[in-house]
Amino acid sequence: xxxxxxxxxxxxxxxxxxxxxxxxxxxxxxxxxxxxxxxxxxxxxxxxxxxxxxxxxxxxxxxxxxxxxxxxxxxxxxxxxxxxxxxxxxxxxxxxxxxxxxxxxxxxxxxxxxxxxxxxxxxxxxxxxxxxxxxxxxxxxxxxxxxxxxxxxxxxxxxxxxxxxxxxxxxxxxxxxxxxxxxxxxxxxxxxxxxxxxxxxxxxxxxxxxxxxxxxxxxxxxxxxxxxxxxxxxxxxxxxxxxxxxxxxxxxxxxxxxxxxxxxxxxxxxxxxxxxxxxxxxxxxxxxxxxxxxxxxxxxxxxxxxxxxxxxxxxxxxxxxxxxxxxxxxxxxxxxxxxxxxxxxxxxxxxxxxxxxxxxxxxxxxxxxxxxxxxxxxxxxxxxxxxxxxxxxxxxxxxxxxxxxxxxxxxxxxxxxxxxxxxxxxxxxxxxxxxxxxxxxxxxxxxxxxxxxxxxxxxxxxxxxxxxxxxxxxxxxxxxxxxxxxxxxxxxxxxxx
Amino acid sequence: xxxxxxxxxxxxxxxxxxxxxxxxxxxxxxxxxxxxxxxxxxxxxxxxxxxxxxxxxxxxxxxxxxxxxxxxxxxxxxxxxxxxxxxxxxxxxxxxxxxxxxxxxxxxxxxxxxxxxxxxxxxxxxxxxxxxxxxxxxxxxxxxxxxxxxxxxxxxxxxxxxxxxxxxxxxxxxxxxxxxxxxxxxxxxxxxxxxxxxxxxxxxxxxxxxxxxxxxxxxxxxxxxxxxxxxxxxxxxxxxxxxxxxxxxxxxxxxxxxxxxxxxxxxxxxxxxxxxxxxxxxxxxxxxxxxxxxxxxxxxxxxxxxxxxxxx
Numbered sequence: 059x060x061x062x063x064x065x066x067x068x069x070x071x072x073x074x075x076x077x078x079x080x081x082x083x084x085x086x087x088x089x090x091x092x093x094x095x096x097x098x099x100x101x102x103x104x105x106x107x108x109x110x111x112x113x114x115x116x117x118x119x120x121x122x123x124x125x126x127x128x129x130x131x132x133x134x135x136x137x138x139x140x141x142x143x144x145x146x147x148x149x150x151x152x153x154x155x156x157x158x159x160x161x162x163x164x165x166x167x168x169x170x171x172x173x174x175x176x177x178x179x180x181x182x183x184x185x186x187x188x189x190x191x192x193x194x195x196x197x198x199x200x201x202x203x204x205x206x207x208x209x210x211x212x213x214x215x216x217x218x219x220x221x222x223x224x225x226x227x228x229x230x231x232x233x234x235x236x237x238x239x240x241x242x243x244x245x246x247x248x249x250x251x252x253x254x255x256x257x258x259x260x261x262x263x264x265x266x267x268x269x270x271x272x273x274x275x276x277x278x279x280x281x282x283x284x285x286x287x288x289x290x291x292x293x294x295x296x297x298x299x300x301x302x303x304x305x306x307x308x309x310x311x312x313x314x315x316x317x318x319x320x321x322x323x324x325x326x327x328x329x330x331x332x333x334x335x336x337x338x339x340x341x342x343x344x345x346x347x348x349x350x351x352x353x354x355x356x357x358x359x360x361x362x363x364x365x366x367x368x369x370x371x372x373x374x375x376x377x378x379x380x381x382x383x384x385x386x387x388x389x390x391x392x393x394x395x396x397x398x399x400x401x402x403x404x405x406x407x408x409x410x411x412x413x414x415x416x417x418x419x420x421x422x423x424x425x426x427x428x429x430x431x432x433x434x435x436x437x438x439x440x441x442x443x444x445x446x447x448x449x450x451x452x453x454x455x456x457x458x459x460x461x462x463x464x465x466x467x468x469x470x471x472x473x474x475x476x477x478x479x480x481x482x483x484x485x486x487x488x489x490x491x492x493x494x495x496x497x498x499x500x501x502x503x504x505x506x507x508x509x510x511x512x513x514x515x516x517x518x519x520x521x522x523x524x525x526x527x528x529x530x531x532x533x534x535x536x537x538x539x540x541x542x543x544x545x546x547x548x549x550x551x552x553x554x555x
Numbered sequence: 556x557x558x559x560x561x562x563x564x565x566x567x568x569x570x571x572x573x574x575x576x577x578x579x580x581x582x583x584x585x586x587x588x589x590x591x592x593x594x595x596x597x598x599x600x601x602x603x604x605x606x607x608x609x610x611x612x613x614x615x616x617x618x619x620x621x622x623x624x625x626x627x628x629x630x631x632x633x634x635x636x637x638x639x640x641x642x643x644x645x646x647x648x649x650x651x652x653x654x655x656x657x658x659x660x661x662x663x664x665x666x667x668x669x670x671x672x673x674x675x676x677x678x679x680x681x682x683x684x685x686x687x688x689x690x691x692x693x694x695x696x697x698x699x700x701x702x703x704x705x706x707x708x709x710x711x712x713x714x715x716x717x718x719x720x721x722x723x724x725x726x727x728x729x730x731x732x733x734x735x736x737x738x739x740x741x742x743x744x745x746x747x748x749x750x751x752x753x754x755x756x757x758x759x760x761x762x763x764x765x766x767x768x769x770x771x772x773x774x775x776x777x778x779x780x781x782x783x784x785x786x787x788x789x790x791x792x793x794x795x796x797x798x799x800x801x802x803x804x805x806x807x808x809x810x811x812x813x814x815x816x817x818x819x820x821x822x823x824x825x826x827x828x829x830x831x832x833x834x835x836x837x838x839x840x841x842x843x844x845x846x847x848x849x850x851x852x853x854x855x856x857x858x859x860x861x862x863x864x865x866x867x
Contacts, residue, residue, distance in 0.1 A: 101635045101829050108635070109593035185600040185607075187592045238637045254646055255817020255825075256719060279815075281718070282824070285702065286815045289717035293709040444593075445585030445830050452594055466595070 087294075089554045090274040092535070094547070095287045095296035097303055099280035103252065104237040105224045106178060109187040111465065111545065114224040115300075116258050116278050118546030121162075122243035124226035125153050125172065125206075126218070128544045132376040132467075134218060138167065138228055138244060139206075148213035148496065153206045159267045161230040162248040169200035174231040176208070191220035213496040219468060223545045246271045246550035256280060260549070272537065272553035284416075291317070297535050297554060300547060302528035303416055305363035311530045318531045321365055322540035325374050326465040326525035328366075328417055330425060331451075333458050334518065335481025338403040338434075345517035347401070348459075349387035351394035351432035352425060358523045361420035366523040371510040372470040374524055376543050378499075379506035386514045394432040407435040408458040411451050413443035418461040421522055425461065452479045463525050467545070470506065471495075473513055482518045557858065557865060565851045572843045573625060577618050580832045586610055587634055590830040608634050621836065630837040635829055640837035643822065650720055650818035654741065654807045657734050659796065661742025662749050662803075665692075666792075669746070670753025671785075675776065677758060686754070692747030697806045701740035701813035708736055718815035737814040741806050745799055752795045756788040763787070801846065 100112040105122075119127065127137040136142075139153040159167040176198040179186045186192075194214040199207050210217065220226060233242035241249045246268065247260035258278045262271045279296055281287035284303040288310065290296045302308060311317040332339045332348060339345055358366045367375065370383030398404050408429070412422040419440070426436040436459070441447040451457045457479075464472075474491040476483035487509055494505035513519070527542040537551040588604040605611040609620070624631055630640035669685050676682030709717035715736055721729035760766060761776070761784055769779045808820030815821075819838060826834040858865055 099825065101825065101831065102637065104637070108591045109595055183603065185592065185596075185604050187596050187600070189600060190595060190597055253817070254643070255650075255821050256815065279719070281815050282821065283812050283815065286705070286718050286813060289705050289710050290719075290815075293705075293713055293717040295709075295717055295719065442828075444590050445583060445828065447585075448589055448594065449584035453589065 089534075092273040092276045092298070092549065092552060092554050093296040094276065094278050094298045094300050094549075095290050096278050096280055096300045096547075097282070097284070097287065099255070100258075102238045103241050103249075103258075105227060106186055106229075106237060109224070114545040115547045116260075117241055117243070117245075117249075118224055118227060119245060119544060119548035120247040120260055120276070120546060120550070121241050121245045121249050122224075122227035122229075122546075123245045124221050124223075124228060125155075126221050126226070128222045128467075130539055130541060130543060132378065132543045134222060138172075148498075149210045151208045151210070151218070152201070153208070155204045155206065156267060157204065159244050160265055161233070161242050161244055162263055162265075163230060163233060163242050164265075165230065165232065167228065167244055168203045169206045170203075171228055171231050172206045173198045173200050175227070175229045178229070178234075179225060186225065188220065188223070188225035191217060191223075191225050215497070215499070215502050216468070216471060216495050223467070247276060250275070269550065271550040273549070276549045276552075291530060291532065294532070297532045298538065299530040301542075302530060305365045305526075305528060308363065308365075308528070308530070316533055318533065320527070320529040320531060320538060320540055322527035322529075322542065323367060323375055324465065324525045324527045324542040325376070325467045325469075326463040327369060327372055327374065327469075328421065328461065328463045328522045328525055329372070330421075330520035330522050331457075331460045331462065331480055332517070332519055333455065333479075333481060334483065335455065337458055338401065338406045338408065339458055341401045341403065342516060343397045343401040344403050344406075344434075345520075346387065347394040347397035347403075347432055347434075348429065349517045349520050350390045350397065351434075352428050352520060352522070353389040354384075354522055355389070357421055357424045360424050362417060362523065362526070365526040365528055367526070369521050369524045371514045371521055372464075372473065372519070373506070373510045376541055377468065377506075379503045379510065381507055381510065383510065383514045387517070391428070391431055398433045404433040405435060407437055409456075410436050410438045410459040410461075411447070411457040412438060412440050412460065413447040413451075413462055414440055415443050415462070417463065417525065418443075421461050425459070425522075429459075455479050455481065461522065465525075467543070470509060470513075473509070473518060480519060482513075482516070484512065484516060484518075487512055558855070561851060561854055565847060568847050569844060570622075572847070573622050573840060574618070576836050576839045576843070577621065580836055581614055581617075583827075583830065583832070585830055587830045587832055591635055621833075625840065630840075631833045633826075633831050633834045635831040635834070640834050643834060644819065644838055644841055647817060647819045647822045649722065650816050651804070651807050651811070651820065653723065653730070653734060654737055654810065654816060654818060655800075655803050657731075657738035658741030658745060658803055658807060658810075659800075661738045662746035662799075663796070665742055665746030666749035666753050669750040671757055671780070673750065673754040674757035674761070675780075685750075689747045689750040689754075692743050692750075695744065697740050697744050698809050698813050700743045701737065701810055704736045704740050705814065718813075720816045720818075733814075733816075737810045737816060740813070741803065741810050744806065745803055748799070749792065749795060752792050753788070756791045757784060760784045760788045800849075804842075 098112040100110050102108065103113055105113045123137050125137060125139040126134050129135045138156055138159060140156045141154050143152045155169060161167060178184060179189060179192045180195050194210045194212050194217050196209045196211045201207050230242040246263055246266045248263045250259035250261045252258045256279060260276045262274050281290060287299055288307055291299050308319060311319055332345050334340060354368050358364055368384035370386050373380045410422060410426055412418045422438060426438050429436050441450055451460045471491055472478050473482050474488045490505045490509045494502045497505065529538060531538060534555045536553050587608060587610060588601045592601055592604060609617065632639050633643065669689055673682045673685035705717050708715045716733050719733055721733050723730045766779050766784055769783055811818040811820045823838050
């Protein structure tokens with residue numbers, strides 16, 4: 059009896075293993091189904107309650123669309139609005155909605171939906187995580203079913219730009235009761251299913267107003283362990299690794315007959331945050347010393363396998379006001395030591411509080427070692443991310459040095475807020491940022507160039523490197539954007555053969 | 556009388572556990588509102604959300620509210636996902652239980668032949684080899700075994716999936732295919748431990764008088780083992796197996812991460828990271844209650860089996 063049961067089980071196991079090649083899981087052989095391996099699963103799909111990047115990654119540009127969207131060069135382009143007029147004082151925006159757009163539940167998009175979506179953000183008592191982006195908005199009105207007028211208190215380029223992110227997603231006013239579990243939008247995909255803990259499936263929207271998606275179904279599969287994600291691609295369970303978390307492991311994908319490695323840029327500046335508000339780092343000379351003390355080219359090799367771009371300020375190359383400032387502080391340990399001594403900070407102890415994130419842990423050791431050589435003492439502690447890090451470093455400002463990637467687009471504006479955890483306080487920068495927000499695109503670009511240079515001169519932070527947009531793609535998968543400019547991981551143009 | 560006392564102990568333990576779980580969550584730096592709204596939120600929104608969630612109330616009031624609902628069997632609703640905690644746990648339970656069950660089966664499938672072989676060839680090279688194999692298996696951490704198995708069978712040979720889960724009712728074949736490697740990884744360690752008990756139980760039984768009688772009547776060692784020995788050796792082995800359940804569950808939680816199985820362990824980790832404290836408290840309470848209640852039932856079972864204990 060016992061033998062029989064054992065034999066039956068063995069037969070079952072081997073039998074199951076035997077039929078592997080015939081019945082592959084999602085992804086793999088079926089060219090109409092695309093599977094994307096991702097790292098962080100959202101906990102909710104309601105993008106109006108939390109800024110969780112995992113929600114916009116899966117839904118923005120796929121399920122949800124805004125009036126405007128970013129192209130690959132970071133420029134604002136029409137999406138649900140075919141065009142918009144700006145009044146001469148830059149305070150009134152009139153959006154002309156695209157005709158023939160339908161939500162996935164079949165209802166036609168009207169100006170009322172836009173008003174509804176924007177009013178949700180600015181309503182008194184709204185707890186929208188990006189409420190601040192809508193601070194300039196005074197009133198949103200539907201002029202007619204196809205025209206929306208937005209009046210601003212002050213002109214704001216930042217506001218128009220914010221419409222390309224999650225806060226600009228146009229919601230179906232009849233479907234917001236189920237935002238957390240069943241998103242409804244106008245995009246090239248409709249929301250399919252969410253298997254909690256493993257995957258979100260999107261189905262092609264065959265009634266989409268624009269070019270239809272190339273694949274019938276796209277699935278985001280979530281892996282908490284980077285090694286498990288690598289295995290999934292090697293085993294053919296997924297077609298794409300959307301964001302490589304361990305660049306050291308890329309060697310296993312070097313075979314060009316099977317894989318392609320895409321190395322682009324992101325908006326993620328890995329910032330060595332310097333607390334400008336306390337201790338030795340109040341002194342500009344010490345901050346500059348930190349910038350001279352760290353060999354960033356070597357750091358990228360050590361911490362991130364050499365992938366990543368040196369930037370020298372808070373601007374990624376995909377922003378219109380990008381200038382190469384990477385050589386403002388060339389690696390010069392002697393000069394660093396001299397500056398520290400000049401400021402009388404030799405032997406001062408600095409608290410380096412690192413979030414438990416792969417790049418931060420890797421870069422932290424390197425940074426600590428090089429700062430010791432410049433005559434500073436560094437005490438390193440690790441803080442669980444996000445909970446403890448947000449509490450200690452971000453909310454309480456109890457730190458001298460920290461390392462975190464700032465992944466929001468155009469987050470250079472944060473240097474205008476002295477209460478932000480860097481505690482950088484420069485009225486000139488504040489004024490320039492205000493001028494940039496209110497001005498024409500040309501004025502904006504000129505002003506922000508100056509902000510970036512000033513930040514660099516002041517050594518407000520040490521911008522270690524720009525996170526690369528590292529993707530690994532199985533052979534036959536085409537159309538993935540090289541650079542991660544938008545907050546959404548748009549899949550409509552991705553094909554598979 | 557003693558039944559009453561045991562029941563009181565269970566109730567007190569559950570109450571103490573709930574207080575401990577709540578306190579542990581309360582001292583975690585970073586609360587639900589801060590983590591949920593993220594680093595672009597204005598302080599007024601965070602305060603408003605805290606008020607709506609009730610996390611701005613005194614801790615005693617929060618505990619009373621939570622524990623009171625718990626007494627009515629209500630685990631609450633997660634403020635992050637806006638889903639009932641009980642339903643979320645229910646979703647994940649199948650995964651962890653499936654893995655634990657198949658892992659235990661794999662452990663038995665490994666332990667019985669290995670243990671019997673070691674006993675049959677007691678003090679001979681083959682028996683020693685079987686023992687060494689068991690020792691080696693014990694020394695390998697379950698996650699390392701998992702990584703190795705995934706590399707060989709999923710990455711190199713590509714005969715089994717590298718991870719993921721398919722519910723049993725959706726497709727039993729795929730369910731099994733996805734659980735073969737995780738169950739083997741889990742069963743390897745558990746089975747190695749178990750094989751030592753199998754070996755000693757078999758050795759013990761085969762020295763018993765009734766086995767000697769059978770063999771005197773002409774039966775071979777294997778024949779005696781097959782017809783009379785195994786059933787008797789099974790008793791201590793099953794006891795050990797029962798005791799191992801806790802470590803099987805702990806191992807399952809580690810293995811979940813290696814093979815991306817959406818079980819209770821993954822749910823708990825994500826909930827802690829997102830400071831979904833209601834979900835954390837509910838999940839931990841369910842796990843703690845399960846262990847306490849099983850202990851309680853075991854106690855009752857002993858009382859039932861052994862009348863002497865009832866009077867003490």
